[in-house]
Amino acid sequence: GCVNRLELALRMLTMPSTPA
Structure with a gap:
C-alpha cells in the first residue's frame, strides 16, 4: 500500500x- 510507518x-x- 502507501509508504507509511x-x-x-x-x-x-x-x-x-532491504537496500534502503
Whole structure:
C-alpha cells in the first residue's frame, strides 16, 4: 500500500536486509 510507518515496519520485519 502507501509508504507509511506501518508498511515500513512490516517490510523491516519481513526483509530487514532491504537496500534502503
